Amino acid sequence: MKRQFAVIGLGRFGSSVARTLFSMGYDVLAVDVDGERVQDLAKDVTHAVQGDAREEETLRAVGIRNFDVVVVAIGQDIQSSILITVLLKELGVKCVVAKAQNELHAKVLYKVGADKVVFPERDMGARLARNMVAANILDYIQLSPDYSIVEVATSENWEGKTLRELNLRARFGINVLAIKRDKKLIVAPGAEDLLHKGDILVVVGSNANIDQLERV
Incomplete structure (x- = not known):
């Protein structure tokens, strides 16, 4: 069965990850609170949804626990990236990959359950x-x-x-x-x-x- 991915946060990093996974033949859900970003990516992924991933209801509505890997591509808003990571693990997501701004941010993400932390800029x-x-x-x-x-x-x-x-x-x-x-x-x-x-x-x-x- 083909693996399914979700990407939360559609800045340059998140959009690039989503587009690349989709081009490789995977099912990709893209989520962002910014409707314009969602619209821009809509043709390059399986599903693009506007919503606030900091809300548990949003994550449940898109069936987030059904995805094999969820990428939290939010870097600037550290508090939001941590909160979303916590929610994802509480909802039963098996693998959460989170973007970090610095080493301290990474340590916190691991503490709250992130399975892998990446530093794209570094x-x-x-x-x-x-x-x-x-x-x-x-x-x-x-x-x-x-x-x-x-x-x-x-x-x-x-x-x-x-x-x-x-x-x-x-x-x-x-x-x-x-x-x-x-x-x-x-x-x-x-x-x-x-x-x-x-x-x-x-x-x-x-x-x-x-x-x-x-x-x-």
């Missing part, structure tokens, strides 16, 4: 900084303060070599999760997989080890 800033200083790092996702997943462009001296020959795990403490080759994704590649020109490695490791890899 994470995008970190991605941009890494992409600017490391030409071979194409994308960057921070898993925790110490670990990340990155996409690494294959350098010329890696071409024609196997993963065994590169031995990235022993040299850098990096694990290769996949190889992206044109439109093909090779998941969990083997030690004898050969790297071609234009290949992109999807790797996971500590930020310290990734920093070393960037200098290769």
Whole structure:
């Protein structure tokens, strides 16, 4: 059965999440108190509803507990994001992903039941900084303060070599999760997989080890 998502708060972050999930084929409910925002997004999601998610009646009316994941994309109004997170968990939502403004906000969100907290502005800033200083790092996702997943462009001296020959795990403490080759994704590649020109490695490791890899 196809997973269902709800996004509460249709600012730039919330709208982007909602549109992306819908474009990937998922059912998406979008909720915001601002009717203009709801109208703007109506054609890009399954359902768009104007309502105040701080009211329990609103959340019940849209059947919020039936959604697999609810994203609380409200960042500026910290009090509202916390209240909505509390209501969602009390109503039985299994997974709540909430946007935080800062570390203190994040701690409170976790305390009241958020399953995952994200920092869109901070994470995008970190991605941009890494992409600017490391030409071979194409994308960057921070898993925790110490670990990340990155996409690494294959350098010329890696071409024609196997993963065994590169031995990235022993040299850098990096694990290769996949190889992206044109439109093909090779998941969990083997030690004898050969790297071609234009290949992109999807790797996971500590930020310290990734920093070393960037200098290769």
